[in-house]
Amino acid sequence: MIIHLVRHGDTQVGDDGLYLPNAGLTELGRRQALQAANRIAEVKPDAAFTSTLPRAIETAGIFTRITDQTAHQIPNLDELDTGNIWDAPHPTKVRISNGEYGIDYKALGGESMEDFATRTQIGFSQLLMAGTDLNVRSIAAFLHEGLIQSILDYLDGFDSYDNDRRGHMPNGALVTIDTDDSAPHYPGNWDTAHLDDPARH
Numbered sequence: 001m002i003i004h005l006v007r008h009g010d011t012q013v014g015d016d017g018l019y020l021p022n023a024g025l026t027e028l029g030r031r032q033a034l035q036a037a038n039r040i041a042e043v044k045p046d047a048a049f050t051s052t053l054p055r056a057i058e059t060a061g062i063f064t065r066i067t068d069q070t071a072h073q074i075p076n077l078d079e080l081d082t083g084n085i086w087d088a089p090h091p092t093k094v095r096i097s098n099g100e101y102g103i104d105y106k107a108l109g110g111e112s113m114e115d116f117a118t119r120t121q122i123g124f125s126q127l128l129m130a131g132t133d134l135n136v137r138s139i140a141a142f143l144h145e146g147l148i149q150s151i152l153d154y155l156d157g158f159d160s161y162d163n164d165r166r167g168h169m170p171n172g173a174l175v176t177i178d179t180d181d182s183a184p185h186y187p188g189n190w191d192t193a194h195l196d197d198p199a200r201h
Contacts, residue, residue, distance in 0.1 A: 001128065001131050001132070001136070001137065001138065001139065001178075001179045001180065002043075002045075002137065002138035002139070002176060002177070002178055002179075002180075003127070003128075003131070003138070003139055003140075003141060003176065003177040003178075003179065004040055004043065004045060004138070004139070004140045004141070004174055004175075004176050005141050005143055005148045005151065005174060005175050005176070005177065006036050006040060006059070006140060006141065006142045006143065006172070006173075006174040007036075007143065007144065007145050007148060007169050007170070007171055007172060007173050007174070008025070008029070008033065008055040008056045008058070008059040008142060008143070008144060008171065008172075009025045009026070009028070009029030009030060009031070009032035009033035009036070009055070009058075009059050009171050009172050010025060010026045010028040010029035010032055010171045010172075011023045011024070011025060011026065011029055011055045011171075012024055012025070012026055012029075013097075014086075016086075016093050016097060017093070017094075017096075017097030017098075018085055018086060018093060018096060018097055019055075021086075022054050023054060023055055024054050024055060024058050025055055025058050025059065028171075029055070029058075029059075029171060029172075030058075030062065031196070032171050032172030032195060033058065033059040033062040033063075033172060034062050034066075035172055035194050035195055035196065036059065036063075036142075036172040036173075036174060036194065036195075037059075037062045037063035037065075037066055037067075038066065038194065039174065039191075039194035040063060040140045040174070041063065041066055041067050043138065044138075045069075045136075045138045045139050045140040046134070046136030046137055046138050046139065047069075047072070047130070047131060047134050047136045047139045047140075048060060048063060048064070048067075048069050048070070048071040048072070048139065048140045048141070048142070049071055049072050049073070049074055049077070049127055049130065049139060049140070049141045049142070050071040050072070050073055050074075050077070050141065050142040050143070051073065051074065051075070051077040051078045051079065051142075051143055051144065051147070052073045052074075052075050052078055053078050053079060053144070055144075056142050056143055056144060057071075057073070057142075059142045059172075060142035063140065063142065071140075071142060072130065074123055074126050074127060074130070075123075076119050076120075076122045076123030076126055077120075077123040077124075077126075077127065077141065077143055077147060078123075078144070078147070079143075079144035079145075079146050079147050080101065080105065080110070080111065080113075080116045080146050080147070081105070081110040081111040081116075082096065082103075082105045082108065082110045083105050083106070083107075083108030083109030083110030083111075084108050084109050084110075085105075085108055085110075087108075088108055099163065099168070100163070101113065101146060101161065101163045102163075113160065113161050116146075116150065116161065117150055117153070117154070117159075117160070117161055120147060120150040120151055120154060121154050123147070124151050124154060127139070127141060128179065145163075145168075145169045146161075146163065148169060148175065149161065149163060149165070149166060149169065151177075152166065152175070152186065153165070155177070155183075155184045155185075155186070169190055170190065170192055170195065172192075172194075172195050173190040173191060173192045173195065174190065174191050175187070175189075175190055175191065176191070
């Protein structure tokens with residue numbers, strides 16, 4: 001099975017740089033989502049999936065509008081639950097807005113990195129099972145940077161998540177996994193050729 005993992009578009013943030021609760025896409029994010037949707041439409045996936053978070057749903061919705069292909073939601077493919085980050089101390093907010101995952105999110109009412117890694121594995125298994133149940137050759141999944149990185153960690157055999165392991169995944173970028181061989185593999189880099197200016201995202 002071929003799996004195209006797509007990161008959602010640029011997302012609304014508050015003055016503190018943190019995602020707003022139930023944040024949707026910015027205008028830039030909608031352009032990125034359209035570019036990603038057009039790129040994925042070219043490869044004609046047989047089925048599409050998304051998490052349950054608005055930024056991923058909105059990104060998948062743009063794909064649906066241009067293909068009439070509905071994206072099915074899988075809750076275990078949501079991004080790391082960071083809890084109530086908006087009431088965190090200012091220095092912690094700065095670390096979070098800089099994309100740091102090495103924070104005790106469980107103390108903020110979220111989930112631990114260990115719980116996140118376990119949930120990622122469950123969600124990825126559910127994604128594979130859904131594709132198998134539909135008897136399809138290729139699927140697209142509109143997800144999140146940390147979740148996608150965690151899936152790649154799982155495939156690479158890493159026990160712990162490190163968001164610096166592969167560098168930043170731009171909004172709207174994608175990576176393709178091929179599970180048809182004895183071990184799943186992927187190119188090892190993001191595909192950003194479809195984005196206008198991937199360096200600034």
